[in-house]
Amino acid sequence: MLKIEGLKAEIEGKEILKGIDLEVPMGEVHAIMGPNGSGKSTLSYVLSGREGYEITGGSVTFDGVDLLAMEPEERASAGVFLAFQYPVELPGVGNANFLRTALNAQRRARGESELDAMQFLKMARARLKELQMSDEMLKRNVNVGFSGGEKKRNEVLQMALLAPKLAILDETDSGLDIDALKIVSDGVNALRGPGFSSLVITHYQRLLNHIVPDRVHVLMGGRIVRSGGKELALELEAEGYGTIAA
Amino acid sequence: MNAMTTGSDAFLARYDGLGGRLPGRDGYVAGLRARAAEAFRVAGLPHRRLEAWRYTDLSAVAQAGFTEALTLVEEAPALPPARAPHRAVFVDGRFAANLSRMPEGFRAVSLAGALDAAEGVLGSAPEQGLALVALNTMLFEDGLWLDLPEGTDGGTMELLSVATHTDRPIAFHPRHIIRLGRGSTLTLIETATGPNGAAYLHNPVYEIAVAEGATLSHVRLQREGRKAFQLSTVLASVQAGGTYDNFTLNAGGRLVRNEIHTALLGPKAACHMNGAQLAADGQHADTTTFLDHAAPDCASRQTYKTVLAGKSRGVFQGKILVRQAAQRTDGYQMNQALLLSEEAEIDAKPQLEIYADDVKCSHGATVGALDESQLFYLRSRGIPAEEARAMLVQAFLTEAVEGVTDPLAQDALAEAVEGWWEKEAA
Numbered sequence: 001m002l003k004i005e006g007l008k009a010e011i012e013g014k015e016i017l018k019g020i021d022l023e024v025p026m027g028e029v030h031a032i033m034g035p036n037g038s039g040k041s042t043l044s045y046v047l048s049g050r051e052g053y054e055i056t057g058g059s060v061t062f063d064g065v066d067l068l069a070m071e072p073e074e075r076a077s078a079g080v081f082l083a084f085q086y087p088v089e090l091p092g093v094g095n096a097n098f099l100r101t102a103l104n105a106q107r108r109a110r111g112e113s114e115l116d117a118m119q120f121l122k123m124a125r126a127r128l129k130e131l132q133m134s135d136e137m138l139k140r141n142v143n144v145g146f147s148g149g150e151k152k153r154n155e156v157l158q159m160a161l162l163a164p165k166l167a168i169l170d171e172t173d174s175g176l177d178i179d180a181l182k183i184v185s186d187g188v189n190a191l192r193g194p195g196f197s198s199l200v201i202t203h204y205q206r207l208l209n210h211i212v213p214d215r216v217h218v219l220m221g222g223r224i225v226r227s228g229g230k231e232l233a234l235e236l237e238a239e240g241y242g243t244i245a246a
Numbered sequence: 247m248n249a250m251t252t253g254s255d256a257f258l259a260r261y262d263g264l265g266g267r268l269p270g271r272d273g274y275v276a277g278l279r280a281r282a283a284e285a286f287r288v289a290g291l292p293h294r295r296l297e298a299w300r301y302t303d304l305s306a307v308a309q310a311g312f313t314e315a316l317t318l319v320e321e322a323p324a325l326p327p328a329r330a331p332h333r334a335v336f337v338d339g340r341f342a343a344n345l346s347r348m349p350e351g352f353r354a355v356s357l358a359g360a361l362d363a364a365e366g367v368l369g370s371a372p373e374q375g376l377a378l379v380a381l382n383t384m385l386f387e388d389g390l391w392l393d394l395p396e397g398t399d400g401g402t403m404e405l406l407s408v409a410t411h412t413d414r415p416i417a418f419h420p421r422h423i424i425r426l427g428r429g430s431t432l433t434l435i436e437t438a439t440g441p442n443g444a445a446y447l448h449n450p451v452y453e454i455a456v457a458e459g460a461t462l463s464h465v466r467l468q469r470e471g472r473k474a475f476q477l478s479t480v481l482a483s484v485q486a487g488g489t490y491d492n493f494t495l496n497a498g499g500r501l502v503r504n505e506i507h508t509a510l511l512g513p514k515a516a517c518h519m520n521g522a523q524l525a526a527d528g529q530h531a532d533t534t535t536f537l538d539h540a541a542p543d544c545a546s547r548q549t550y551k552t553v554l555a556g557k558s559r560g561v562f563q564g565k566i567l568v569r570q571a572a573q574r575t576d577g578y579q580m581n582q583a584l585l586l587s588e589e590a591e592i593d594a595k596p597q598l599e600i601y602a603d604d605v606k607c608s609h610g611a612t613v614g615a616l617d618e619s620q621l622f623y624l625r626s627r628g629i630p631a632e633e634a635r636a637m638l639v640q641a642f643l644t645e646a647v648e649g650v651t652d653p654l655a656q657d658a659l660a661e662a663v664e665g666w667w668e669k670e671a672a
Contacts, residue, residue: 048626051618076628088623092641101637102627109628158627 006058018222034219077109079165090142149180156187185210253308282383312417333404339418371481400432409440486512527556554590
């Protein structure tokens with residue numbers, strides 16, 4: 001369903017992605033591991049449509065549709081979700097209002113009926129309960145005054161509500177203690193199924209103990225240099241990225 | 247002779263020419279007007295060489311050649327829907343009794359019809375020497391006079407100003423007097439509006455006196471027509487334990503100045519002055535505040551937010567004076583501007599002048615564009631770019647708008663902000 005072919009991208013004239021080939025079939029969870037500066041975050045931003053990156057080659061299709069031609073909001077409505085490495089604070093925007101606006105914008109774009117405040121609240125509370133999060137989460141401004149762990153949990157809450165077909169997790173494990181890591185992982189695992197794929201981008205193997213991937217890819221210097229099963233992650237953990245590069 | 251004095255002369259000529267046709271010709275009012283005319287003759291219309299007018303240029307006002315609306319338009323103007331049980335409607339600056347529903351239980355009248363009783367009240371606020379106040383005194387035809395006796399709950403009422411003339415540029419200078427006796431309360435929601443095609447001048451002056459323990463909540467929604475000028479001056483004084491809250495939305499007009507002078511005269515008086523200025527292409531919005539802390543243990547809070555789109559200009563000037571007697575003053579002022587275009591310009595000038603030694607007084611200012619990472623975050627969740635921008639503008643205004651607690655005022659404000667965004671910035 002996600003098909004990346006020969007993807008090249010640069011930022012401010014500097015080439016970061018140097019020809020990426022990657023395919024994530026529907027229902028699978030793939031991990032992308034790599035050292036700092038290998039292009040992991042760039043890949044997640046390019047897939048979700050952030051401005052400032054120039055695509056200089058290759059293609060990305062999602063369900064057979066050219067993803068790169070779509071606006072960020074169109075990608076979201078098509079089912080692509082990015083869990084941010086650094087979730088953005090939105091002072092003055094209530095979390096409930098934000099979530100409902102996002103959900104309804106996506107429903108509208110897909111020709112579905114919008115949810116009224118009561119319907120939304122019922123749905124949000126159900127997701128919160130599943131994720132063992134407090135209703136307080138809805139009352140606060142988006143990510144404002146949240147701890148690192150709370151911000152990541154809020155990403156998972158958004159993901160659970162928006163129910164994407166493809167979730168890109170950009171170093172969602174960074175800055176998480178083990179309890180938060182567990183909540184985040186449970187949130188992702190709960191969505192796993194034939195209609196859900198995920199691209200889990202991480203520096204460390206430990207997240208992959210909780211979200212066990214179907215495939216692991218190693219991204220270095222803007223290219224996928226190795227792919228394998230879940231045991232590849234353990235190998236990387238034991239031997240480091242240096243051996244892979246050699 | 248330059249354009250500025252031409253403008254002053256034109257207003258003075260109106261005064262000389264109108265002579266006895268202005269209300270109050272036989273009594274003390276004639277004296278007030280004559281003294282005001284003298285002051286205005288000396289000062290002229292404010293010009294940019296004056297420190298307080300450095301960023302706002304009135305030469306377009308000087309050159310417009312305004313006349314008075316001597317005849318009332320026969321057809322009743324379209325009015326916004328009523329929000330409160332009582333409303334005072336002014337059409338081209340004159341009280342329209344047939345369109346108004348005045349409250350009972352306290353004095354709520356047209357000033358023109360009650361001038362004799364207003365002796366000693368009219369013109370009693372400080373700063374009568376300001377040029378625009380003098381201009382108002384010289385030429386005012388009418389205004390709203392509210393006088394709440396001790397302990398009155400005045401509820402919520404509306405003040406509506408509607409301009410109607412489109413055939414020629416008219417000027418009106420309403421004089422509003424609002425006095426709250428000890429412990430009384432009132433919420434006044436004011437809307438000023440007019441046709442988009444007409445260049446008119448609305449130059450209101452408010453003389454506001456809040457007695458001990460009284461609370462006035464004054465919400466002003468400035469939604470004048472796009473070619474209009476509004477130059478408003480609020481002169482407010484607050485006695486011990488009293489509160490004056492002013493929220494002003496500046497959303498219409500071609501050139502608008504919202505000038506507020508508030509004096510905290512008794513211990514533990516309080517004042518909240520908040521505002522939002524929304525200017526689109528070709529608009530100029532100026533908020534200028536003077537806060538006089540003259541008594542101990544008073545608190546003041548000011549939060550002003552300006553959003554500028556297209557080629558527009560915003561001004562915020564805020565001076566806080568803390569006199570020697572005003573020990574334990576707690577003062578705070580924040581002004582922030584959001585620039586939605588590269589052609590927009592904001593000038594901000596906060597000023598603190600402190601003579602007391604035990605004082606907590608701070609101010610801050612920020613200027614910025616919409617945050618790209620916030621915008622992307624919203625869009626990445628499926629929210630279309632325009633809707634995302636609107637959300638961020640609303641969020642930016644939130645802090646200033648939070649000060650408005652009256653639900654009717656909140657609704658009116660939300661509508662005005664939404665309307666502005668849809669029409670002007672999208």
